[in-house]
Each structure stands twice: as C-alpha cells, then as structure tokens.
Amino acid sequence: MDLACNLPAISIFLCMGCAIASPALSGKNAKRLSIILLITVSAMSLAVLSYTLGTGESFVFLMGRFPAPWGNEIRGGILEGLLASLFSVIMLLSLTGGMSHIDVEVDPKKLNLYFIMIDLMMASLLALVYTNDLFTAYVFVEINTIAAAGLIMIRQIGRTYVASIRYLIMSQLGSGLFLLSLAMLYSLTGQLLMQPARDAVECLFAAGSYSEPLIVTIALTTVGLAIKSGLYPFHSWMPDTYGYSTIASSSILSGLVSKGYIVLLIKIYYRVIGSDIIMSGKISNILFVFGLTGMVMGSVSAIRETDVKRMIAFSSVAQIGYVYMGLGLGTEYGVIASIFHIMTHAISKPLLFLAATGLSDVSGNSKRFDQLRGAGYRNPLAGAGFTIGALSMVGLPLFAGFISKLLFAEAAVRDPSKALPALIVLALSTILNAVYFLHTVITIYTPTGELHVKQKLNIGLAIAVPVFCIINIGLGLFSQPVVNAIQAGLRIFD
C-alpha cells in the first residue's frame, strides 16, 4: 500500500491529537499548533488528491485491519481529496484572516479553547469527507455540532448565547432524525459500512420488499441533514449564528460546516442508497422545490437587511438553496453543478465575511449600511475583496460564481420537465443577488465623510483576502480541470 493511502487516517488523528494537546498549552502556543496543523493537513489532503488523480481510482483504508463487514473503513477518492484540500485550505485562510478579531473578541484565558474547537472542527470535516462507515459519520456529525456551538459562543455576548442555543436545538433535531434513519437502515440491512449496506439495499429494492421503511429512511436522512445544513424552511438559526459570532467563526461556519453535511448527504445518496434509486424517486422533486424556494426567499430576506453581516448570512440561505436545487434536478450534471457550487460558495463566502469586517473596522465597527458609506476608499484591500466576492456571488464571467451558474443552467436544460422553473428561478435569484450585492458595493464606494483613515495594517486580512481573490478568479478562469475531476470522482463514487 502506498504512503498516500495512510494520509487520510493520519490527518484525522493528527487533528484529534492536537485538540487533546491544546488544553495544556497557552493560548499563543495553541494558536501556533493549530496553524501548523492546518498547513500540514492541507499538504496531506493535496497529496491524497494528487495520488488519486494519478491512479484514477479510489482506495479503501482498513482501520484496525478488520475487513468489511466487521471493521471500520476510510475511503479516499478524487472527490474526497478535492473536498478535503479545499476545506483545509479555506479553514487555514479564514483563521488567518480573522486572527486579529479573535485576539480582541475572545477572552485571553479561553484562547486555547477556541483552537481546540478549530482542531475538532477540522477533524470532523475530514472524517465526514473520508469516512466509509455510517455510524462513524453520525459520531463526527455530533462532534461537528458541538465544535460549531463552541465556535459561536466563544465571543461572549448575549446575541451569541441565544444564537448558539438556537443552533444547538435545531442541530440536535437534525442529528436525532439522522440517528433514527441509521437505526432503521441498520435494522433493514444489518450493515453500517456503506458498501455492504448498498448491496443489501439493492437486494431489498430488487425484491420489492420493505419499500416503505426504506423510503422513510431516505426521507429521515434527507430531512435531518437538510436541517443541519440550513435548507430554506429550516434556516432560522443561520442569520444570528453567522451574523454575530467572531469573524473567523462566521467564515468557517458558513463556508465549511454546512457544506460538510451536504457532502455526507451526497455520499449517502451515491454510496448507500444508489444514485439511480434516488434519481428515479420522488425525493429529488421535493429537494428541487425546497431548493427553488430557498433561492428566492433567502435573497428576499437579504434585501431587507440593514446589517451587512446578516445580509451575507441570508445570502447563504439562497446559496444552500442552489446546491439543493442541483441535487433535486436528479441528474449527474445536477450533482456536478452542486458540488462545484459547494466549492464556489466555500471560497466566496469567507472572502465576503472577511472583507465586510475589514470595511466595518474602518467605519467605527458599525456593520450598518449608512455607516459603511465610503468604506471602500478607507480600506482599499477589503473594498476590492468585497467587490470580487460580490461579483462572484452575482455570477459575472471571470469569477467562479459564473461557472457554477452556467453548470446549473446546463444541467437544468437537459431535464425538460424541470428546465423551465429552474431557469426562471435561476434568473430571478441572480437579479435579486445583484440587487443587494451591487447595492452594497455602490454604498461602500460612495465617497462621503472622511476617506483616508490612518490604520494599522491587519496582516492576517492582508494575506487572506488576496489569496481568496486569486483562488476565486483561478477557479473562474480554469474551471474545466476541476469539473473534470468532480466528474471522474463521481464516476468512481458508486
């Protein structure tokens, strides 16, 4: 077995190990450890990606050397490598960009606790991406939830307490439903590993037995993970959570945490239930409708906001709607578009959050639009970053957002029954996006008040924002290799 096959397991255990070591360290050292860890994990994930791209096949790593159906497995493929690399790099950049705010907003005595949460979050995201075992997935879903709640409540103000209680209650509901679906699936198939469970589900479908319990299982999984990732009617926790937590947490939560659950859902669809069963069933139609509603309602709520961070949070509701709309199209192209949009959103949203904070820092820490007038002149870097993020979200050519909208439109056209509603809502949602994002861009470039403010250079932000912009434009200009990689990854996913 090649060295690269060991890397997924090593990276997960490394994250857990650092999380366990952090309580004994001082805040500063925990921060250093976290940053070194994230760099190492990014390198490892990139190594996995290049290895799987080289072989063109997936590999299975046996935990404890017990073969299936007894042992626990980790599976690495092109898609897993791609998502793990993206997640770890974005985690590192969000942390770098938000570092100065962490130092101010987090109690210095509790600084090392923040980095425990970061390490645990990275471990759980990697595990959700790599795992081949359903119950391991459940355990890491819960670790993810607890780490996310910690990331929110570490900034100790009333708003974040309320937000994290809301988040925890909704998330507990979601994981409860997910656990119930696992219990039912286990009683139907007798398996918890994905591959043997898949064989058993295929036998059940071929025999036509237990069709109702199977449908209930699929529905429970979908609803549980949809609640946790914030699909439209279950989005009530999102604006507060993203709007008031410290900036690194907002970026990580919006860019990565909700995506981890969607990746798990896609994984269960493809590797446990079977993509043909999902696509021929009614589940995809339901996801399609909720996705479309989310695309419109998220944008409408964002237009009404006067606080820029909450506006970006509501825009996340719309973007999650896009992802579910792609899944709901029920074709391979739809899923490819969804995964590409997961990547687009994961690089644009942290950029927007970081840039918005950079802008509000030079406007007396206010996040209200009337105070942000002219902020683009006071902090040119954050202004440029916000503009690029906003244009990518609206979907202008040259930026990553354009490619994902193009992929959605292409996928929609291939399905005659869903093409019309999908295209209309896509157009409508793009207009609504343009209304609130361009309005903000115009506001920050309206020259009023003092235009030149002496300020200390924020090094973290000065590193993170340009790198995010470069990744965004790079993905927009050279999207074909990434799309090909996603397609190849999905082919070997079954």
Add this chain to the structure above:
Amino acid sequence: MDTAVYLFLAAEGFITGRTAPIVINGVQKVSEYINPIPSGLVLTGIVVSVSSSALLLSLTICLYRRYQTLDFDRITMAVKKEWM
C-alpha cells in the same frame, strides 16, 4: 428525542430469553445470544447526547448569569435592547 431513538435501537436489538454475547459455561451457540452492535450504538449515542446536553445546560447558566431570567421572550427582548 435522542432518548427515544436509543430506546428504539435497544428494543430492536433485544430478543426475549437471550443474553449479551459473553461466553458463560461454555455455551457458544449463536442462537443463545443477541447482536451486540445495537447496544454498542446506544452506548456511543448516550455519550454523545450527554455531552451536548452538558453544553446546552452550561449555555443556560451563561444566559441566566447575564439576564437573571430564563424566560426566552424576556431574554430576546433584553438582547435586542442591548444591541440597539
């Protein structure tokens, strides 16, 4: 809610008249024992839900210390006033 799911799992894994798979008196027949996996799942699940309950309780304490009440409506009002 998690407790209900655990009860469901435990009920699924239980068969009347059989015991946990610990070999006693040299009986090794499969028909004498139950499947230990559901019980294992329940145990893991309990650990997980205990930790999230602990987190929720500590959050409740934080809220009470700050606002001297646990009435969620009043807390929401106070939070809004604070932010204005």
